[in-house]
Amino acid sequence: MTGFTSFPPDRADAYREAGYWTGEPLDQILRSAAAQWPDHPAVVDERSSLTYAELDRCADAAAAGLLARGIGDGQSVLVQLPNSCQFAVALFALLRAGALPVMCLPGHRDAELAHFLDVSGATGIIVGTGPGFDYSAMAERLLDRANQLRHIIVDGDAGPHISWSQLCAGDGHPPQRHPDTNTPALLLVSGGTTGAPKLIPRTHDDYVYNATASARLCQLTHSDVYLVALPAGHNFPLACPGLLGAMTVGATVVFGTDPSPEAAFATIARHGVTATALVPALARLWAQACAWEDQRPTSLRLLQVGGAKLAADDARHIRSELTPGLQQVFGMAEGLLCYTRIGDPDEVVEHTQGKPLAEDDEVRIVDDAGIAVPDGESGELLVRGPYTINGYFRAEAQNQRSFTPDGFYRSGDKVRRFANGYLEVTGRVKDVILRAGETVSALDLESHLLTHPAVSAAAAVGLPDPYLGEKICAVIVFRGNAVSLSDLNDHLNARGVAVHCRPDMIAPMPALPTTAVGKVDKRAIVAQLCP
Known part of the structure; x- marks a missing residue:
């Protein structure tokens, strides 16, 4: 694929031999779950729910509908849907149609989406409807640009465009596909650390491992209920372990649309939510709200906090007021994930941002001259491993700056490593x-x-x-x-x-x-x- 930097053959072979990569396409997560837990609730939102068997059938029907309209077979499609069951249907439908989903966020607007269209060459966009902003009108404006966009699909009042509900209404089945699992399954969106946001190609192999290993580390089981409280297109609630990781063990995923304590606590109580992921600002607010909200999230056994550094005082307060099951997470959509482990000592959970997920995550911490610093000293984090990308998508100039000649990703984060391998985030290099x-x-x-x-x-x-x-x-x-x-x-x-x-x-x-x-x-x- 033009503009995609694949894993070098020697490293790819090593990851397969070590068992990190299984050769399964990303949509097999749903196929396997539907076969093993067909009648168990898979996804739930404010208006609907689907069992694993129903979600599997809906994804097939939607994939067939996409293909009937000429959408699929290597084409990129922007996905900008709110947290809902239809987000999951759309993701798996695109995978099964052979398309490449570009995981946009609800807050992205014309400037970002136009950039994603230019870079990805997307021919379609799937949008939702919601109060306060007209996503369909934005998609129409994008049609006027000199790009390849031809299809606007709307989950809601579609007007002159393709109705998502009608597209999903059939009972067709897409042809079985056998993609090269060392090619991109989807494109995540970077935070735009050095300019316009970049597209992050995650392969079937590395993303299946990302989700599966994260679920295993977090000890998710079939009995868990995972709340997607952050926008589902983010890497964190999507696969760390998130939606995809929860599905690897047959857990139920609840899509939340309002992360405020009042709404979220009610959702947690209604569905018996046991795990979720938040950014520090929300985690602090939830902990504070326990002092005045009538409902408290008593079923919550695992609260992951990431996206920014969590201060030790905040960590202690969260563990005291909200749940003792705090897990600090430090990672990036480009790959590396660090987690504190369940059962870690208080000092570790409160003062570090975890240690790498995989034994073969290679971490270098270097000074301004690129020289390795000893443990305990702060430096820039460089990383490569079985689920870290080797280059941004169609971004040659950026890749020259962001990757070393031997394939290490320059994260732009400053960290210090302790003797036990855990990391503490100390700052950042990028502006x-x-x-x-x-x-x-x-x-x-x-x-x-x-x-x-x-x-x-x-x-x-x-x-x-x-x-x-x-x-x-x-x-x-x-x-x-x-x-x-x-x-x-x-x-x-x-x-x-x-x-x-x-x-x-x-x-x-x-x-x-x-x-x-x-x-x-x-x-x-x-x-x-x-x-």
């Missing part, structure tokens, strides 16, 4: 803001801010926030009169910038401070704003 678990590229946001006619210079920085982790501050040098935050965000909205990338505050400055070599000094900016 990003971690807002409510989303990674926001400062460079990309700055480029959008500079298109406003009133903006002469701009710097985007993250400032500490007790609820978001970091809030986005737009530091602006105005050409004349300052504009308001709402005016600036209206401009970004008109440019189609993702919701989670918009500033939370503006800090006007007469000039941006610079370093001795003339670069914007963001450390000085933060020190000035947070004395």
